[in-house]
Amino acid sequence: MRAASLLLLIALPGPLAAQSFCTPVTAEPLDAPTVVGNGTPGSITRTALQAALDAGGPILLDQGPAPTTVVVDQTLVAGRGLVLDGGGLVTLSGGNGRRILSLVNPDPRPDAPQFTVTLQNISFRDARSSGRGGAIYKEHDFEFPHKLSLKLVNCLFENNHAPLDGSTQDDGGGAFYGELLQRIDIGGCTFRNNSGSNGGALYSLGSREINIVDSVFETNAAIGTGGNPGNGGNGGAFGVDGGDRRVDVCRSRFIGNTSNAFGAGFFSVMYDATSRSRFEDVEFRGNRQLSNSQHSGGAYIQDGPWAMERVSFIDNEARGFGGLFVAGNAPGLIRNGTFVGNIAREGLGAAMALPSGAPIEIINTTIAHNVSTAAFAAGISIGSPNQLRLANTVFAYNRGGNVFVNWAMNNPASFDGGGNQQWPAQRQSGNTNGGAETPVTAGASFADPLLPGAAANNGGFVPTLAAPANSPLINSGVASVAGSGTPVPPTDARGEPRVGAVDRGSFERQPDGRIFFDGFETP
Template identity: 35%
Template sequence: MRLRLFAAVVAFGVAIPALTACGPSVPRADPRAGQPAASGTDPDPASPTAGQDTPGGQTTPPARTGLGGPSPSASASPKPPASPQGVRDTGNPTGRVSVPAAAQAVDTSRPTRTIGNGSPASCTSTAVVRAIAAGGIITFDCGPDPVTIQMAATAKVRNANGPKVVLDGGGKVTLSGQGKRRILYMNTCDPVQGWTTSHCNDQDHPQLTVQNLTFADGDATGQRTDGGGGGAVFVRGGRFKVVNSRFVDNRCDRTGPDLGGAALRVLDQHDDQPVYVVNSTFTGGSCANGGALSSIGVSWVVLNSVLRDNEAVGDGANPARAGTPGGGSGGAIYCDGDRFSLRVAGTVIEGNDAKEGGGAIFFVSNNRTGTLRIENSTLRRNPSHGFETYPGIFYLGSGKPTFASATIR
């Protein structure tokens, strides 16, 4: 019988070790729809491999300024992405959880480079790709009105250019994948982007921040590097955070037992530090798993944000049931691995859907050391059509989750 334990505010709390966030393997789904999955040890599916961590000899683009291009690929946005300050209509307006210094927006008042020269036509896909490759603090000058830049290619971070790469849309810029491609990619273990250390899976750079931006219609379907996923943004290694941003209608492959992240897919973070998601909104995402966020072996801190109407559409869970392609877990968030943590605070997660387990959150720590904490947050109307341990949540971790001033229903 499916657990429906909490109808209103969950006031109890269970002591949980210091948080760290999401990691790699997934539980076996109970084939009987509506029944919680068994809590025994689950086999660990194949995790991404780093390959050989040896220096590459690729040439890196020089730092440049004035990267606006002549061909018009920006247009007036039919759906303004945000207020000019980029903070008033993203995230949860009632979220009041304090944001640590490490999770706050980066000061971009003195940018390294600027995309555009004051007109929408100067803000092109080519200019975005070049600026991201060159690195540094990047802002936009596309005129006074909101614009949508139709990305004709995926922007890729060059690992030697940084160490900081900051992309700030000023609350007026939408990057669109046009339903054809992933929008942004960073991978410290990808030799094409240049190896900069002998330990690519645990290096402290690049440090990528996206803020005051909208990412729309990204699609990573068919991408296979490190397992794929990440319809809008894929990150492996270094550090990553998202501030005051919106992710709308992003996609990745519809099937696969451990593939996920219609908006964000993250593998590895330096020193196991968390990915911060602050004052941001995720809507309309669809993928095999993780309709918004997905990770293996990575911790998350999600603050004052909204995850709404995302879906995990795979079939067969993880490991995949016989005769199925797998997937369908984590309507909003899919976290898998060993020792990691997920903290959700000041956040609304609602209207998400999982064909298998965890309509809101799928959390599996294979060695049962991972921790989940939900505080000052509301999770509601997140159906799990196969299995769950709490309403909208499938959890296997260290002890029980901690719920503090949380509404779970």
């Protein structure tokens, strides 16, 4: 698959568009629900709740107008279509000793009907189960695959854990572990302080469709070691494995998650061109890979198509490849990306590492202030020859510990889409002149873009580096990508329209005096 054809996976956003491809995830209506509880604290029993789950349909939990917690003394089981609504007030707890909910399909027939379990306006916390699924587990056993779907809406998952049991490299999922589901839809949820061998918050194995919108993954941890094979440690927040699957993530944040192996924020292994991973309006910030034996802080993507639109990788850290790592047969596209302050402690590619054999395009992206502490290629690590095309992309102030090897890219991109700019022109560390930087593309220019030292909230969903009025980035980009059918994006990383001549990088400076749609003046 050529990188340009990845645009078929992304509907182009219009001006000020907030979302282009993720399916909205909204709460289900409750029509004549079964009410569990009588409106007073302590009135919900595990027995009554299990009976409601057995009956299925809409269920409303009611322990009154104040927040309450129900500690389950035995794991609940859901085996039919239902909507469980906590009214925004009820928390189900595992009491730090057990899983809260198991999802099962009791019908093994190939023509068994599909059904969906919806959990909404409810919290899950303090659950623990060795191996898989600290709070919730959908196990694939005797049934035909892809007959069950899970929908999570306005849920909080906090302090749930799936500690190692030492039996398999694929364990994990502190909040949820799902095997061979048809769909997983998550909207408006927060996952905080969960841990598992892989997928500190979530892990999916063999599920077909995963759709995540308006959600936050914060301070989750993949606590296994050795990767795969090994005892895990992949996907500090979210891990997904399996072929013929599609992952969409929109308007979500991965903040401060950790891993011991690959992908402290996000981890994905694909096996075919029918799979994909897409991200839009997504922030990866402060995710850290902790061990000295593996790598990749923000996101790890392997062997399948991927695309990123309006994304920011900021202050992620790893032994190598602090921001984004892509491996194998993985054609991809980045438009309106911002890679700032990422750190590779020992290896290359502080901002990103890309495979040389896959067609990849990077358009209107800013790569700045990244540091390969003990090495080089702080911007992009890639082999030569490669199939990388750059257009309107800015490399600025990236630094390496080795002053004698290129800091922006160890090898230039093979294809020049035009409008690329980099700085500095000379590598200098103290009194040591390490020599001239190699142009990132054949026609790249050298000039100081005058960018600030840190990304900030300049409007839109993801942080950006705002180009000042006197920056040479202003009005100096190309209007079309040479040699490619992929268009220059009509908006910048904030969703602001590109006006007049295109600016280089992910930030488009608006005309002086223009007022943001949210009422703030242009910086």
